[in-house]
Amino acid sequence: MRVDHIRLVVQAFCFVFLMYGGLVALSIGNALPTMACIYVEDRAGSCFLYPFQRFLSMPWGALFGSALTGFLVYLGTFFLWAFVLGKLFCGWICPLGFLQDLLTRLREKAGIRGARFRWATRDRFQWVKYALLVLLIVLPMGIGNSLAGLPRFTGDLAVPFCQICPGKPLLPVFHGDTSHFIIDFSSITKVILTTLSMVIAGLFLVGSFVKRRFICAFCPMAALLSLFDRIAxxxxxxxxxxxxxxxxxxxxxxxxxxxxxxxxxxxxxxxxxxxxxxxxxxxxxxxxxxxxxxxxxxxxxxxxxxxxxxxxxxxxxxxxxxxxxxxxxxxxx
Incomplete structure (x- = not known):
């Protein structure tokens, strides 16, 4: 059997398990190095990035005081997952990766030839995933603490990446939940973030149909996992x-x-x-x-x-x- 056929079967199993495992009380925690969205009810596991941003938004006194043990256990769980399986999470387990591969197969069935980036174009956008990783660390830190003497950021910036991640509106749809396909006008920050969310979800669908694994080139989880490339x-x-x-x-x-x-x-x-x-x-x-x-x-x-x-x-x-x-x-x- 071809390895891509085997991979598709494994991806489908992981997708069903992660999306619906909670219906039968299955759970593998909330420190997974993959985009198993926290906004999906009855999930069997969830993405590392949501709790990570929540921890970072705490005041230093709480994070390095009462919450320190929990934070270290949580980080240790993520490090263990990443050390053992590394980038296999991206290719074989990630729900968003699976959806992109399905869109690619749909395009191939339709007989439409896909697009490819020029080498220079790919290299030019390498920084995006790392910039997103830095922002999802820095912005939450500025909510509970003053960074470099600046005023604290608005609480609307909590979990900033999760608010624009395409998984937030798209993955709950598999439970019949379309409530995240909205523009939230409750504040300027919410308007910007939810608009970005809709734009990025659209880019995910269109881009992934046109080009294989389009969104992965900009994924901060891939940037985080790349720290384990040599030791996994x-x-x-x-x-x-x-x-x-x-x-x-x-x-x-x-x-x-x-x-x-x-x-x-x-x-x-x-x-x-x-x-x-x-x-x-x-x-x-x-x-x-x-x-x-x-x-x-x-x-x-x-x-x-x-x-x-x-x-x-x-x-x-x-x-x-x-x-x-x-x-x-x-x-x-």
């Missing part, structure tokens, strides 16, 4: 001397990571945008040039035999998914 138990290894730079891996990559094809002298290939979807391994025609590892042990490796078998299947079917089609084009050049 899950990794992507490259054997440089086996690589022929055919470019299949880059063309199949949903995040258009050119380093996976260009760099031959680097062993650890999980970059800030990588979501460990393993498509690069699946389309690689060179034995063990790319391998997914856990605790240093390979669990899935590229193979010439596997590549040729997949190409034979595609040839019989006559139609290939976008990633495989691009890989075939590159291999024939």
């Amino acid at each position: 138990c899950t990794d992507l290894h490259k054997k440089g001397d086996a690589c022929t730079r055919c470019g299949n891996c880059f063309r199949a990559c949903p995040m258009e990571i050119r380093e996976i094809a260009d760099i031959r002298d680097k062993k650890h290939m999980v970059t800030q945008d990588c979501m460990l979807c393993l498509r690069c391994i699946e389309v690689c025609p060179e034995d063990k040039a790319l391998s997914a590892t856990f605790l240093g042990f390979p669990v899935f490796s590229a193979s010439a035999d596997g590549f040729l078998k997949r190409q034979a299947v595609i040839g019989r079917q006559g139609v290939a998914p976008e990633g495989d089609e691009l890989a075939r084009e590159g291999n024939s050049q």
